[in-house]
Amino acid sequence: MTFRARVLAGFLVVVLVPLLVFAAGSRRLVRERLVAQYDRRVELLVTMLEQDMAQQGRAVAERIEALAGLLAEDNRFRQGLFGNAGARGYVLDYAGVAMRQSGLDMLLVLDRDGRILSSGHFRNEYDRREPALVTAIAAAAPSAVIVPVRTAGGGFTVIAKAAAFRLGGRDLGLVGGVDVQQRLIDRWNDDEQLAVALELPGSGDTSDTADGAAARQIVRGVPVVYLAPSAAPEEPRVVTQAHVRITHSLASLQELTRAVDLWFLVALLVTSLAALGVAGWVSARLSRPLTDLAEKTAHVDLDNLDVDFTSERTDEIGSLSRLLGAMTARLKASATRLRDAERRATVGEFARQVNHDIKNGLTPIRNVVRHFIEVVREAPASLPEVFIERQGTLDSSLSYLATLAANYAKLSPVTGTAPCDVAAVVHRVIAGAQALGVGAVRADIAAALPLVRGDPVVVQRVLENLVRNAIASLVDDGSVTVSAAPWPEALPGGAVRLTVADTGRGMTQEELGRIFEDFYTTTPGGTGLGLSIVRRLVGDLGGRLQIESEPGVGTRVTVDLPIAVEQVSSTEGQSRGEDR
Incomplete structure (x- = not known):
């Protein structure tokens, strides 16, 4: 392998191997961290879903207990139950009326043998048997129980609770529930990357790697008790298990991985071409003068001392060429004197000794040059010590690689900085908060509010998080006030100050010191991510965030956003015009 080929290969190895290692490690690290983040998100959603199911179950249980207490005192229902023909229609319609009034989606009144006395969906279900339904639901407490329900428009499933009571000396039972899909599942399906679904027995696999999609999605199953219809009519329902399946798609991660791979291949191609070009140029600059010098040295002999070693180079190679030229000149002078001595003397031994001495003088020179070439070929890493002038070229090459590495690190999405109407954003956020009907949410917006530099979507996300936290902290008849006003001294170039103040619980100094930690929350059911995202x-x-809070008084959050550059320039131009 020639010296030039070795330089090319070495240069490619030095440049490409670290780049390959960096790319592979970065790709793996990004994927592992994103998958772990998605996994934590799914686990958090599982916990919140379990809490939501428990809360729905408690709410249904409270309504059923309340209806059971009212029914135990209902004389008209008692009359219909004991054969009063005038009250018979009241009994048949009771479950439907009570179901609608109590906000339930299913309600049955049954006797101790499981015979239906009143149904919230079908009057003709009277006398149909649901044996041991009340007992099975009560036995599963406090776990959520899923029960399928038939209606005129089709079937659905409910989170069911049961209560037993006595009326006129008879043991009766109430079974009621709310629609799982409407009250639970649909509330969590507002994220295109997340999917929540109720999976009944026999409808599919609820394992963490369902459908062999471990590389494409994260799946978790929350087990719930399921009372499946029996194969034979009027037989007790079969107690089995269903799952609420939570699926997180990894499609965005795959798209990010493909984009990173594409840009890495482009960077690898550009780097390879640049490395080949630089390596070729460096090897040519290094090897060509040494090759020329070796060829000239090879022609030096006692009979040929007219080799020209003149060089205009100022580096070590130029110095070596001039040294060889001076030595050749001295050899030439010595050879001339030797020939004169030979002509004047007849002693041949003297001539042979001189000839031997000249060859002995040439041998070290050739060995030095050959050894120098051998060092260049076998140990190119030592060349910077010999050719110091090439340091500039190496520095420029390393500077180029450093600049390339710096440009790759910079692909993230940069938040947009277009002029943003803060007043319009505040009005949207206030309207959305007031629609929730929780607490009093007011706005205090200054007139002629200047535009700020920022993305309207990002500003809205900031305000929504802050208003949501403020509402969650309210106690009794508290209030939330969102204000916006110019604040020139807050930031260089001027700012608009947004303030979200509430009269809620407030926070202690210890809580205030941890509010920006991921997953730390003082709100039951909170994720602990809102304020870290806001910051x-x-x-x-390019703004500034400040939070002040006092227990029992409330919390005040201040956000200063810079005024748009275009507006600042326009204002300054108008001021100069007025001065003239």
Whole structure:
């Protein structure tokens, strides 16, 4: 292998191997961290879903207990139950009326043998038997129980609870529930990457790697008790298990991985071409003068001392060429004197000794040059010590690689900085908060509010998180006030100050010191991510975030956003015009 080929190969190895290792490690690290983040998100959703199911179950149980207490005192229902023909229609219609009034989606009144006395969906279900239904639901407490229900429009499933009571000396039971899909599942399906579904027995696999999609999605199953219809009519329902399946798609991660791979291949191709070009140029600059010098040295002999070693180079190779030229000149002078001595003397031994001495002088020179070439070929890493002038070229090449590495690190999405109407964003957020009907939410917006530099979607996300936290902290008749006003001294170039103040619980100094920690929350059922997201978004917008809080008094959050550059320039131009 020639010296030039070795330089090319070595240069490619030095440049490409670290790049390959960096790319592979970065790709793996990004994927592992994103998958772990998605997994934590799914686990958090599982916990919140279990809490939601428990809350729905408690709410249904409270309504059923209340209906059982009212029914135990209902004389008209008692009359219909004991054969009063005038009250018979009241008994048949009771479950339907009570179901609608109590906000339930299913309601049955049964006797101790499981015979239906009143149904919330079908009057003609009277006298149909649901044996041991009340007992089976009560036995599963406090776990959620899923029961399929038939209606005129089709079937659905409910989270069911049961209560037993006595009326006129008879043991009766109430079974009621709310629609699982409407009250639970649909509330969590607002994220296109997340899917929540109720999976009944025999309808599919609820394992964490369902459908062999471990590389494409994260799946978790929350087990619930399921009372399946029996094969024979009027037989007790079969107690089995259903699952609420939570699926998180990894499609966005795969798209990110493909994009990273594509850009890495482009960077690898560009780097390879640049490395080949630089390596070829460096090897040519290094090897060509040494090859020329070796060829000239090979022609040096006692009979040929007219080799020209003149060089205009100022580096070590130029110095070596001039040294060889001076030595050749001295050899030439010595050879001339030797020939004169030979002509004047007849002693041949003297001539042979001189000839031997000249060859002995040439041998070290050739060995030095050959050894120098051998060092260049076998140990190119030592060349920087010999050719210091090439340091500039190496520095420029390393600077180029450093610049390339810096540009790759910079592909993230940068938050947009277009002019944003803060007043319009505040009005949207206030309207959405007021629609919830929780607490009093007011706005205090200054007139002629200047535009800020930022993304309207990001500003809205900041305000929504802050208002949501403020509402969650309210106690009794508290209030939330969102204000916006110019605040020139807050930031260089001027700012608009957004303030979200509430009269809620407030926070202690210890809680205030941890509010920006991921997954730390003081709100039951909170994720603990809102304020950490708000701080990052405000930082991306070039703004400033401050929080003040006092227990029992409330919390005040201040966000300063920079005024749009275009508006600042326009205002300054108008001021100069007025001065003239």
